Amino acid sequence: MNMKSSGTHVVVHPGMLYYGNTVVLLSTTNPDGSTNIAPMSSSWALGDTIVLGMGLGSRTAENLAARGQAVLSLPGPELFAQVERLGDMTGVDHARSQHGHGSMRVRDKFSAVGLTPEPCDLVSCEGVRECRLQIEVKVVHCEEDVGHGFLLVQAHVLRVHADPAIVVAGTSHIDPTAWKPLIYNFRHYHTLAPQIGESAITETPTAAR
Template sequence: MINKKEDIPVFLTIQPKVLYFGTPVALITSIDKNAKTNIGPISSLWALGYNLVIGLGCDSKTYQNIIEIKECVVNLPSADLFENIEKISNLTGLNPVPANKSGKYRYEEDKFSAGNFQPMAAEVVTPPAIASCPIQLECVLQNHYIVESTIDFIPLIASVHMKVVNVRVHENLVINQDYIDPSKWSPLIYNFRHYYALGEKVGKNFRADV
């Protein structure tokens, strides 16, 4: 049966400023050649197997540290940490502040203190993890490429491929030894620049093991 024309919903063609249509928030911890730590909040991240693809601004301290040191920890915060994250959202580890961030961001050397985060040593990589983040993915750089540049060929945005070499999860979230309990894990979701937690469970995929 063909739907009647009046049954088809109305769509509008728009040009939104961002396409953060519900993506997880991550806090990337990294270090520079002087062993200074940095925390970079991001929301452009996806995983396939033990591979992570991260979208980063090329003028960010996080991007520069990863390219230089080739390691990081991708810390996944629970939804209740949004206020800590927002405390560092307008801070940058670059001094001087990049021109495109001037007026909106300010330099901060110690984002751990600024966000009231506690560092903890990673097991495999050199950068520290964040103790309050229930899931910690220790990563090494595999590849990266520029996805957007200015007309003068100045890099703006990069896609960074990281390999996860170690996974640590808070014991309260672990079931059956190697599984994360989805009923207890509540990731922080970035939904068009607003923070959300997960809603009610509506079902599970046929491939789910637990």
């Protein structure tokens, strides 16, 4: 390892920069109209736009490029075992291993890991009932990354579904004290610790929390 000139940090080479990303179970529509679900953690949201990143050649990437719709179901920490098992499954015939995952061909992933499909309003693929937050989206742009190993997708939010227990009563605000997402932090599963403060620009009513 090399030291910075200041001597305060060392140069490292992580195998993958998964620095505390929220886990998503991404549903897409297969060619036969059935739903494929796959775990991912490369996503971020800006307003009504969500950016997704996934490996080229996966069933998810093929479905997104071909049919342009998806559901993002955000699991809580109680679902980490199902998420991890899904990582060993693929929906394509040309199954291949990615980082030790994605080598087992599975037709019905919902049943295989004990999750329940739930119909959505504006897209044909199904969400995951056990996930307390679900987001329907349509794809607006797809392109390969600069290294030609991943598909980068920009998607527009169509509708958000939430368990009433995580919504501030009388509002459309997600209560951050009630909602704890599953987080993938350098290939380890975590969730949020207790709140230590709040942003000055928060719009969530304090009195309701």
